[in-house]
Amino acid sequence: MKRLLPMAAGLVALLGAASAYAACSISGSGDVSTLSNAFPVLEAIAGAMRECTGGPVKVTTKLTTENSAETTQALKAAKSPYGLVALTNGTITPAQAAGQLRPLNDFVAKYKAKYNIEDGMLIKFGNDVMAIAFQVNAQHLFYRKDILDAAGIAPPASYDEMLAAAEKLKATAGIEFPISGTYKSGWNLAEEFVNNYLGMGGAFFKDGTAEPAFNNALAIKTLDVMKRLVGYMSPNALALDTGASAQQFMQGQVAMGNMWASRAANMDDPAQSKVVGKIAFAAAPIITPGGKPATTLWWDGWAIPKNFDGDPELAFQVMMEGLKEDVVRANNDVAIWTRSVYKPGRFAIGTAASARAGAPPYPMVPQQSLAHDAIGEHIGAFLAGQASAEKVLADATASYIAAAKAKGLLK
């Protein structure tokens, strides 16, 4: 009995937490499995989706940081075991181009009133609704307000200002490496290149084609700015992933940098941060005078695989149960939600400011992911001082061409 009591208490607490939302009310029968990345907002959504298990319905959720690899396999297979997959602007385009997603127009029309599905949540290709977005995310400026104020430095609006601020902090405040960045060689580094190159006014492809156009003077200028920034980052910078970079902020080691909005709430979490309340947020810096903030806007959403081995209408209802307004209200601060019941707080400031100043969405063309990968494979060598900017851009272009030809995107 003694042992049973705490167990029962735990169970009650669990049930209490779960019933923060109105109970799941869906019709139909069968199994729905979901596949997504793993971060706080997706955990909240998955929790609400699992509420729908009961009677003839069973919902299982899989959250994994390897989700993009697994999603690719599931969409390609003869039958997808997953009824719902989480996608982003980066991952939806290859799937959409290959015809692997089920258009959702009929379900949206049918359930629009029940779940208050708003136009701002719909990801559309032409007239087809291909996904329902729940949050936007972007990299933007994180800075230590206390340190910058003490040194009499205004929050940097451009990378030139950030470099000047870094030099000043190094000289006067004794901070050897004041800048942090998500510069881990590979996907993260390429993402920063995409941000900066688009901010510079560059384009990745010749207009309306899949022909590469990222080996040029603008790209070299972009790489030069990135190399100057690396000079003020920890010597480990090219091996630090997003988590390690966020850690640098939370441990109070760095003064500023371009960081994902989805990490903003962590900065004020006393359980993991030493700088609670000290970090402020602003638009991503501009990289060239008169340019747009050097960042790209991302969305995260859910889609239904065309090859789903189950009832897509049931899957759609489970999706909307996870995205209903109650879930947003109960988890307001863990994400920048697309729903209008969301009340933007201080963690949304940087993304909002970047969007208002005209930061572009991450390019939604299927060949972008191949270019992203090729760039991530090669530009690290330039930043590490192993090769020239001209060579790494030529290598990245060659890798892209080989990959795009193998996918039939280039002749």
Added chain:
Amino acid sequence: MNRRSFAGFVAPSVLAMLLLILLPLLGTAWLSLHESYVKTELAEVQTSVPLFGGMSRVEVRRVPQAVRDAAGIPVRVWNFVGLDNYANVLSLDRLRQALVTLSDATPGWGWQFYRDVTSIEFWGALEFSLLYIAATTPCVLLLGFAIALAVDATSRRVRGALIFASLLPFIITPVVGALSIYWLFLDNAVVNAALQGLGFAKFYFLSGAVPIRALIVLYGVWHATPFAFVVLYAGLQTLPQDALEAALVDGATAWQRLRFVIVPHLAPLFAFVGLIHVMDAYRVFEPVLVFGSNLYANSLQYMTYRILNSEDNYSKAAAASLLTVLGIVVLLIPILRRLWRERQAA
């Protein structure tokens, strides 16, 4: 045993090998000789995406879209391409370029050529995979043997606990082990804090190829030594006591007993552990994923993973994995020949 009953006994394992090894291998080979993708054509598409707070962005672009057949099903292309995927993985064209620049022999051309070749993905991955084998194998064997001797020399009471503790690194999931080591050596993490506490300057362990490769080797030794330990420790339990006693009577020193009795007795086990470790080490993956992501250290296995997931190219990944299998066979030939000769001699 007559032929019939022999065949009856081996049939299940032969069948299992055919089904689980040969068939997938043939399938992979078949895949590697083809290219496969969904046929696309450029079409004007209007996309609409949310930005923030109800704002959304509408863009019209020419985007590759699937070509569909009469039934609306995307058309899949499946072409025989011969050895193109292999040439692609090996980057034969870039290798040729490196050879061309080789002809103007300036001082230091050998090093330059080596740098040029290893900057190509496959050859860089091969370089580090081989370096990793060369660095970890002797350490794993020596350290495993030393721990086995040490545990063997302790009293029976603590032995169980010691064996359990020594096996832990082997039990931990590789990617978790690699991540733990990565976290230990970050800027302000445990190791740096400890070093600074002892009065040393801060050291940036992830700042270049040399320290990162050293950390990956450290991880490899930490992870694989328990396997060598447990096999060699088992071997130590079968030492011929009479031979050892005879050596003692003859006045052999501890070193001589080790050198002339114990090590020869364990020789087949050393060969076995070496063989398994070389096969394992050639397929090093997790620490490269965690530490290197190819700038400082790449491996063939990581390369295959990248081709499969980032390039989303099954056929090229199949070619890469078959080249890996071929490499293992080449590496194992000397060890297998040695084992064969010993068997013949016995």
